[in-house]
Amino acid sequence: MAALMDRTATVIGGPPPGLRHDMAELWRHRGLFAMLVWRILAVRYKQTLIGSAWAVLQPFILMLVFTVFFGWLVRIPSDGMPYPLFFFTGLWMWTFVSQAFLAGAGAVVANGHIVSKVYFPRALLPAATVAASVVDFLVGLPALVALMAWYGVVPGWGLAAFPLALAVAGIMGLGLALWFSALWVFYRDTAYLLPFLAQLWMFASPVIYPASLVEPEWRAVFALNPMVGIIDATRWAFAGGPAPDPGLLAISAVAALLVLVTGYVFFRRREPLFTDHA
Amino acid sequence: MAAVTLHGIGKRYRLDDQRHRSSLAEQLQKRLARLAGRPAPPPEVAADSEFWALRGVDLEVREGEVLGILGRNGSGKSTLLKILARITPPTEGTAVLRGRVAALLEVGTGFHPDLTGRENVYLNGAILGLSRREIAGRMEEIADFAEIGRFLDMPVKHYSSGMFLRLAFVVLAHMDAEILLIDEITAVGDKGFERKSLAKLREMVGSGRTVLYISHDMHAVRSLCDRCVVLDGGRLRDQGDVDRCIRVYEMLCARGPLAPDRRAAG
Numbered sequence A: 001m002a003a004l005m006d007r008t009a010t011v012i013g014g015p016p017p018g019l020r021h022d023m024a025e026l027w028r029h030r031g032l033f034a035m036l037v038w039r040i041l042a043v044r045y046k047q048t049l050i051g052s053a054w055a056v057l058q059p060f061i062l063m064l065v066f067t068v069f070f071g072w073l074v075r076i077p078s079d080g081m082p083y084p085l086f087f088f089t090g091l092w093m094w095t096f097v098s099q100a101f102l103a104g105a106g107a108v109v110a111n112g113h114i115v116s117k118v119y120f121p122r123a124l125l126p127a128a129t130v131a132a133s134v135v136d137f138l139v140g141l142p143a144l145v146a147l148m149a150w151y152g153v154v155p156g157w158g159l160a161a162f163p164l165a166l167a168v169a170g171i172m173g174l175g176l177a178l179w180f181s182a183l184w185v186f187y188r189d190t191a192y193l194l195p196f197l198a199q200l201w202m203f204a205s206p207v208i209y210p211a212s213l214v215e216p217e218w219r220a221v222f223a224l225n226p227m228v229g230i231i232d233a234t235r236w237a238f239a240g241g242p243a244p245d246p247g248l249l250a251i252s253a254v255a256a257l258l259v260l261v262t263g264y265v266f267f268r269r270r271e272p273l274f275t276d277h278a
Numbered sequence B: 001m002a003a004v005t006l007h008g009i010g011k012r013y014r015l016d017d018q019r020h021r022s023s024l025a026e027q028l029q030k031r032l033a034r035l036a037g038r039p040a041p042p043p044e045v046a047a048d049s050e051f052w053a054l055r056g057v058d059l060e061v062r063e064g065e066v067l068g069i070l071g072r073n074g075s076g077k078s079t080l081l082k083i084l085a086r087i088t089p090p091t092e093g094t095a096v097l098r099g100r101v102a103a104l105l106e107v108g109t110g111f112h113p114d115l116t117g118r119e120n121v122y123l124n125g126a127i128l129g130l131s132r133r134e135i136a137g138r139m140e141e142i143a144d145f146a147e148i149g150r151f152l153d154m155p156v157k158h159y160s161s162g163m164f165l166r167l168a169f170v171v172l173a174h175m176d177a178e179i180l181l182i183d184e185i186t187a188v189g190d191k192g193f194e195r196k197s198l199a200k201l202r203e204m205v206g207s208g209r210t211v212l213y214i215s216h217d218m219h220a221v222r223s224l225c226d227r228c229v230v231l232d233g234g235r236l237r238d239q240g241d242v243d244r245c246i247r248v249y250e251m252l253c254a255r256g257p258l259a260p261d262r263r264a265a266g
Helices: A002-006 A019-028 A030-047 A051-073 A083-105 A124-139 A141-150 A157-186 A190-203 A216-222 A226-238 A246-277 B024-035 B077-084 B117-128 B132-146 B149-153 B161-173 B191-205 B218-224 B242-254
Strands: A009-012 B002-014 B050-062 B066-070 B092-098 B101-104 B179-183 B210-214 B227-232 B235-240
Touching (some): A019 A030, A030 A051, A030 A124, A051 A124, A083 A124, A083 A190, A124 A157, A216 A246, B002 B077, B050 B077, B050 B227, B050 B235, B066 B242, B077 B092, B077 B179, B077 B210, B101 B117, B117 B132, B132 B161, B191 B218, B235 B242
Parallel strands (some): B066 B210
Antiparallel strands (some): B002 B050, B227 B235
C-alpha cells in the first residue's frame, strides 16, 4: 500500500498539465529522443551511399551555379565578400533551416504507426528531425573552412556570433516544425503548401542577395524574418562580411523565439487529437 | 489501494468529423462565412453521426491482479487500453494508474526494415520506455529467447516473418513495469514458440505485476487471469469470476458479430 502511494501516479482525463510537467516529461524521455535522432541518421546512412554528405553537396553545387549566374553574370553586390563564400554561407544556413522544418513538418504523420501504439511526448518527433539536421549542417563546416582558406578569409570577432546564429536557426526550424507537423495531421494540404512556402521564403531571405540591398528604413521589418539575422551573422563570422546591426539581430532572435513558443502551444493543444486523426 | 482506477470513462468518436477532417478549403469557407457575419451552419453532431466506443466504465484493479478483458470485436476493449496507455484521451471520465506503465499493444512498434535486429531491439525498447542500459543488459537473453542467433546483426528485412515476430515479442516480454497493458500479443510464430511465449507471459504476469490483458484465446485467459470483465457495445456487461465471464462472452459471441449501428448503443 505504502509503496503504491510513493509511486508517481498517472492521471488520465484531468485538466491539461502545465509547462513544468511538460518539461519534466520531455527530460524523462531524453533516451528516446537520442534514439529517434540516431534512427534518422542510421537509416539514412544505410539507404544512401553518402548520407549526410548530401547536406553539403546540395548547397555546394548550388553555390557554384549561383556564383556563375548571380555573381559573374548578374554581378549582384556581395558587400565585398568573395561570391563563393557569400553564396555558400547563405545557402548553408538556408539549407539547414529549410530542411529542418520541411523534414520536421512530416515527422508526426510519418511516424503515425508509432504514435497510434505508444505514448510519449509527440514533440520529440519534430525535435528529433531538427536535431538530425544540425548534424547534417555541421558536416558542411569543413567545406566552409576550405573555402575560407582558399580565399584567405580570416575569421574575426563575428565567429563569436555564430553559435548564437545557429541557436536562432535551430529555434526557428523547431518552431516551424512544431507548427506544421501539427497542422499536417489535420490538413493534408500542408504537404503541397510547404515546398511552395519554402521557395517563397528563400526569396524573402538574403540568400542570393545581401541584406544591405534593402533600404535602411525597411530593414527592421525585413529582420522580422529571422533568416536575415541568421545569415548576416553567419557571413560576418565566416565570409568576412560587415558586422550586422545588433538591433536587427535582436529582432530576428525575438521573432524566432516567438515562432517556437506559439508553435509549442499550438502543438500541445492539438497533440491529444493526433491519434484520432492521424 | 487500487493500482488502476477508472471513473466513468467514455470515448466518443464522430463518424463524419467535420471539424478536423475537412480540407483547408472547407475550413476557410466556414471561417469567411463567420467573418462576413453570416450565421454559422448548425453544429453537425447529429445523433447518428457519433458513437460511443466506451461509456460509463467504472473499474478498479488491485495491485498484482491480472484482469482479463473480454468482448467481441468492436466492443471497446482496445479503446479502453488505448485510453489507459495515454494514446488517445477519454471524452469523459478519469483514470488513475499508480506505478510505471508499459503498454504492449503491438509487436515490433517502430521496427525499421533497414536496421539490424540488434538496432531494432534498442529502438523498440526505447520507444516502449526502456533505457539503453536496461536493453544492453538484456540483449543476450533476448537474442537467445528469440532463437535469432547470428541473424541478430542482419537487417530485419532479411528475416522470415517468424523470426521477426519472435524478436519483436521478446522485447515486449522483457518490459519491466508495475502495470502492463497487453493487447493480444501471444499468437506469434509456430506452435512451439507459442507455448514458449505463453510460458514467458505467465512468468511476467505472475511476478506481482498488475496486468490488464485482452485476448480472444480463452485458454490463455483461463490460465493467466484472476478476474475478468466483459465489454459489450462499449459498456461493462459483467465482471468477476473468470469462468462466468467466459460463459457470458461466449454467449455474446454466439449471437454473432455486433451490428455496426448497434455499436453506438449508448
